[in-house]
Amino acid sequence: MAQPERDDKTDRSAPPPSASTGRPRSEEAHQAILDATLELLIEVGFSGLTVEGVAQRAGVGKATIYRRWPSKLPLIVEAFGELPGFEEVDSGSLEVDLKETLKRYLEAFNATSLGAVFPSLAGERAHNPELSKLLEPVARSRREPFVRIFERARERGEIADDVDIGLAADLVVGPISVTLFFRGGTPSPRMVGPIVDLALHGILRRRDD
Amino acid sequence: MAQPERDDKTDRSAPPPSASTGRPRSEEAHQAILDATLELLIEVGFSGLTVEGVAQRAGVGKATIYRRWPSKLPLIVEAFGELPGFEEVDSGSLEVDLKETLKRYLEAFNATSLGAVFPSLAGERAHNPELSKLLEPVARSRREPFVRIFERARERGEIADDVDIGLAADLVVGPISVTLFFRGGTPSPRMVGPIVDLALHGILRRRDD
DNA sequence: ATGATAACGAGACGTATTGTATCGTAATGC
DNA sequence: GCATTACGATACAATACGTCTCGTTATCAT
Numbered sequence: 102m103a104q105p106e107r108d109d110k111t112d113r114s115a116p117p118p119s120a121s122t123g124r125p126r127s128e129e130a131h132q133a134i135l136d137a138t139l140e141l142l143i144e145v146g147f148s149g150l151t152v153e154g155v156a157q158r159a160g161v162g163k164a165t166i167y168r169r170w171p172s173k174l175p176l177i178v179e180a181f182g183e184l185p186g187f188e189e190v191d192s193g194s195l196e197v198d199l200k201e202t203l204k205r206y207l208e209a210f211n212a213t214s215l216g217a218v219f220p221s222l223a224g225e226r227a228h229n230p231e232l233s234k235l236l237e238p239v240a241r242s243r244r245e246p247f248v249r250i251f252e253r254a255r256e257r258g259e260i261a262d263d264v265d266i267g268l269a270a271d272l273v274v275g276p277i278s279v280t281l282f283f284r285g286g287t288p289s290p291r292m293v294g295p296i297v298d299l300a301l302h303g304i305l306r307r308r309d310d
Numbered sequence: 311m312a313q314p315e316r317d318d319k320t321d322r323s324a325p326p327p328s329a330s331t332g333r334p335r336s337e338e339a340h341q342a343i344l345d346a347t348l349e350l351l352i353e354v355g356f357s358g359l360t361v362e363g364v365a366q367r368a369g370v371g372k373a374t375i376y377r378r379w380p381s382k383l384p385l386i387v388e389a390f391g392e393l394p395g396f397e398e399v400d401s402g403s404l405e406v407d408l409k410e411t412l413k414r415y416l417e418a419f420n421a422t423s424l425g426a427v428f429p430s431l432a433g434e435r436a437h438n439p440e441l442s443k444l445l446e447p448v449a450r451s452r453r454e455p456f457v458r459i460f461e462r463a464r465e466r467g468e469i470a471d472d473v474d475i476g477l478a479a480d481l482v483v484g485p486i487s488v489t490l491f492f493r494g495g496t497p498s499p500r501m502v503g504p505i506v507d508l509a510l511h512g513i514l515r516r517r518d519d
Numbered sequence: 520a521t522g523a524t525a526a527c528g529a530g531a532c533g534t535a536t537t538g539t540a541t542c543g544t545a546a547t548g549c
Numbered sequence: 550g551c552a553t554t555a556c557g558a559t560a561c562a563a564t565a566c567g568t569c570t571c572g573t574t575a576t577c578a579t
Contacts, residue, residue: 123525275484332554
């Protein structure tokens with residue numbers, strides 16, 4: 102009681118600094134909470150997820166959750182971050198790299214229901230700077246493989262020097278983003294070929310068609 | 311009391327069919343509610359918006375809101391639909407049409423804070439079929455101008471017959487969608503030129519560069 | 520062993536929000 | 550002027566968040 106209150110509201114993931122004794126936190130419970138969060142996030146979405154529901158499914162008390170995460174949001178973000186990424190491809194060909202990476206990108210997206218979860222979080226971001234900061238590395242890790250593919254292609258001389266590589270990456274992923282967010286659909290792997298062809302060669306009719 | 315209850319939960323926007331008498335609904339209150347909803351939607355976002363807050367700002371009672379909309383969601387969607395669209399361009403040139411339309415698209419997006427509101431709604435869509443249905447025409451109205459631009463370009467022979475026009479539209483809008491949703495940024499009108507150039511001519515180095 | 524310490528599951532609690540219902544009042548039609 | 554319906558205000562039950570307190574259990578230091 103004489104202790105000043107912790108005003109650290111952002112990180113309860115580690116036990117208090119003075120704690121080298123006492124019952125250790127259950128790693129099993131920790132993982133069960135993350136698993137349950139992810140399951141419910143997929144099932145009922147961001148706004149439908151309740152901490153009570155997570156606690157019940159994980160078989161833990163609510164306090165066990167709040168001991169680790171200061172609020173619902175960081176819990177969701179951490180569970181979200183557990184989703185696996187996708188492997189990069191380096192075949193020596195821009196077109197092959199793009200098609201294969203985009204295919205894996207989509208497969209990871211659909212297999213993990215990232216497509217159902219990410220929009221929920223993205224929607225909250227504009228009015229929640231903390232969430233925005235937490236979400237940034239996740240978004241970046243999805244973009245970087247494409248940036249690297251284009252950097253390698255530039256070194257090989259496959260693309261012009263004045264092509265904005267970041268923009269090229271966004272152009273390739275763009276139709277998937279549109280399908281997901283604007284149209285509310287599930288991006289199909291069948292989109293990959295046409296997307297890459299169109300992005301690489303352009304929409305205009307070529308003289309040598 | 312002997313009356314069967316209305317199970318129509320989706321439309322209270324019109325007075326009950328039997329009502330040709332009594333005090334008419336205040337059109338002033340109606341508009342004040344929509345305005346307040348839109349203001350608050352922009353200020354505090356989807357999850358921060360409360361019906362109580364809308365009632366207070368609009369200077370009406372909560373019942374006046376629930377008399378018109380069955381729940382918070384349809385209210386938000388209707389307020390959202392009040393946002394203005396953007397004018398189409400038909401200059402006879404694909405490149406000019408695209409750049410000018412995309413510029414207006416972005417200006418409308420930013421001026422109306424649609425960019426701050428749409429992601430919130432999009433995120434809920436996956437777990438709310440009703441919202442999905444309500445959101446569809448909004449999304450479609452933003453896409454159709456681009457589809458028409460490409461249809462006219464095809465008639466003029468500017469693009470090949472085998473180009474998927476829907477995909478082309480998504481390709482042009484794609485980087486904006488990526489910026490908005492994945493990166494949480496505000497799309498700048500300065501993106502328009504590079505986007506259209508890259509989408510039209512392709513990422514690959516042309517032989518006649 | 521034994522005691523100090525902290526996490527554990529369970530659940531009560533205060534606050535806030537949603538959506539319903541009920542006030543007395545005000546506006547419109549017959 | 551009377552029936553009818555909307556009005557603003559507010560009380561209400563249900564639900565969720567986040568805090569707190571139970572009695573219990575696991576680990577460390579001695």
